Structure formats: C-alpha cells, structure tokens
Amino acid sequence: GKTISQFQVKMFHRSQEKTSGNVMKATIPYIKVDIPIWVVFRGLGVISDRDILEHICYDMQDVQMLEMLKPCIEDGFVIQDREVALDFIGNRGTTTGLSRDRRIRYAQEILQKEMLPHVSMAEGSESKKAYFFGYMIHRLLLAAMERRELDDRDHFGKKRLDLAGPLLSNLFRMLFRKLTKDVYRYLQKCVETHKEFNLTLAVKHQTITNGLKYSLATGNWGDQKKSMSSKAGVS
Structure with missing residues (x-):
C-alpha cells in the first residue's frame, strides 16, 4: 500500500518569519522547504486573492479571520500566475538541475500524487484538493482564534x-513479490549455468505459507528478516 502522506499546514509566529503577522505555510512531500499557502493555491489553479479567500473563509463578513489571512x-x-507558482514549488524539490x-x-x-492523495490522485482533481486544503486552513484558523478546541x-x-483484511492483503502482496523474485533468480541461474528449468525447485511454496503462519502466530506483520520494520500488533 501507499505510505501516509506527510502533507501539513503550519502557522508560524510573526517573529519566526519576520512578517507583520502570523504566516501559514504548507509542508509538501519531496519539497525541501515550506511553501506559502497562497503559492500552493495558485499551483492548484486558484489564482485570484478573492477566490483563495472564498476557499478558506466561508463568511466574507468575518473580519477577524480575514485579518489573520492578510500576512499570507x-x-x-x-507570484500571481499558476506556471510561476508551479516553477517556484518544483525549484525547491529534491530533484535538482531540471x-x-x-x-x-x-x-x-x-x-497530483503526493498532496492529499486520499482526496484524489487522478488528473484534474486540483479543484477538490483546493477546497480540502482551504478547509484545513479554516480549521487551523478557528483553533488559532480559540473558536474551537484543539483536536485531541x-x-x-x-x-x-489496520484490520485483518488490509494486513493480510499487504502481507500476501509482499510474500508473492518475494516468491516471484526467487523464481526470477532461479531462472537466471538456469540460463547462466545451462541447467534444465525445474518448476518444483523454482516455486518455493513455503515462502507464502511460512510467511502467513509467522505473522498469524506472532502478531508481527511483515518480513521475518526485517522484524525491526514490521508492524507489531495482535493476531
């Protein structure tokens, strides 16, 4: 399965960012620095300040919330253009020299793929993501203004x-991948040494059987040899 996205929205105190008020920035996976939320919105295709404000502030008479968004x-x-915003984000990525x-x-x-993947990973999902991103900022502002309690x-x-179904399916996927790698290695060896291919020797059925038995018996969901990285739980 896909690992959990590390996407976050943070509010910085004005003394940290040397600005006239509290600034909000987003932490995006594979981007080395935090990106201003306005730049992220423009990267998602929401360009005008008013449109961005409408994604965050659901009441345009809410002066306190609008004031808090001024520094942002x-x-x-x-950056007033989508392409410039995307270039700004891409330039701060882990891949350099592009x-x-x-x-x-x-x-x-x-x-598309790393920001809010639970909303969508399909092309053309920018609008959905922009609304959810705005909702995240809205919730953060409500907490900052003490209008709602902080989440526990x-x-x-x-x-x-992680319930039985996803745990077993992920474990089977991992064990099946290991089995196919072993078959590939055996086939490669046969070609190199000019030996006859033996299907019984190639397919080690105990890889899957023993792997499932081990996890169901111990509660460690993962590879036996990588017990440090496997999930410990109840079986």
Missing part, C-alpha cells in the same frame, strides 16, 4: 486502524 496574501503576492518545463511537470506530479491527537476516533 502579502507572503504570496510576488529545465523550467520539467520543474513545472515535477511540481504538478507532486501536487490521542482520541481513538483520530487513530488509523
């Missing part, structure tokens, strides 16, 4: 549970 507008003022076109494509791919991270409702 100033922070992203230099041409402008490739940087833009790289940024588009990151926003230890609450059971906030936990991600």
Whole structure:
C-alpha cells in the first residue's frame, strides 16, 4: 500500500518569519522547504486573492479571520500566475538541475500524487484538493482564534486502524513479490549455468505459507528478516 502522506499546514509566529503577522505555510512531500499557502493555491489553479479567500473563509463578513489571512496574501503576492507558482514549488524539490518545463511537470506530479492523495490522485482533481486544503486552513484558523478546541491527537476516533483484511492483503502482496523474485533468480541461474528449468525447485511454496503462519502466530506483520520494520500488533 501507499505510505501516509506527510502533507501539513503550519502557522508560524510573526517573529519566526519576520512578517507583520502570523504566516501559514504548507509542508509538501519531496519539497525541501515550506511553501506559502497562497503559492500552493495558485499551483492548484486558484489564482485570484478573492477566490483563495472564498476557499478558506466561508463568511466574507468575518473580519477577524480575514485579518489573520492578510500576512499570507502579502507572503504570496510576488507570484500571481499558476506556471510561476508551479516553477517556484518544483525549484525547491529534491530533484535538482531540471529545465523550467520539467520543474513545472515535477511540481504538478507532486501536487497530483503526493498532496492529499486520499482526496484524489487522478488528473484534474486540483479543484477538490483546493477546497480540502482551504478547509484545513479554516480549521487551523478557528483553533488559532480559540473558536474551537484543539483536536485531541490521542482520541481513538483520530487513530488509523489496520484490520485483518488490509494486513493480510499487504502481507500476501509482499510474500508473492518475494516468491516471484526467487523464481526470477532461479531462472537466471538456469540460463547462466545451462541447467534444465525445474518448476518444483523454482516455486518455493513455503515462502507464502511460512510467511502467513509467522505473522498469524506472532502478531508481527511483515518480513521475518526485517522484524525491526514490521508492524507489531495482535493476531
């Protein structure tokens, strides 16, 4: 399965960022620095300040919330175009030395596949992501203005549970991949040494059987040899 996305929205105190107010930035996977939220919105195709504000602030008479967003507008003022925003994001990625076109494509791919993958990973999902991103910022602002309580991270409702189905399917996928690699290695060896291919020797059925038995018996979901990285749980 896909690993959990490390996408975050952070609020920085004005003294940290040397600005006139609290600035909000987004941490995007594979991008080395935090990106101003206005730049992320423009990268998603929401260009005008008013459109961005409408994604975040659901009541345009809410003066307190609009005031809190002023520093963010100033922070992203230099970038007014989608392509420039994508270039700005792509230029700060882990892949260096790319041409402008490739940087833009790289940024588009990151926003499509790594930013909020649970919303969508399909092309053309920028609008959905922009609304969800706005909702995240809205919730952060409500907490900052003390209009709602902070989320309790230890609450059971906030936990991600891996139940029997996903655990077994991921384990089987990993064991089957190991089995096919072993068959490939055996076949390669036969070709190199001019030996006859023996299907019984090639397919080690105990790879899957023993792997499933081990996890069901011990509660460690993963490769026996990599017990440090396997998930410990109840079986």
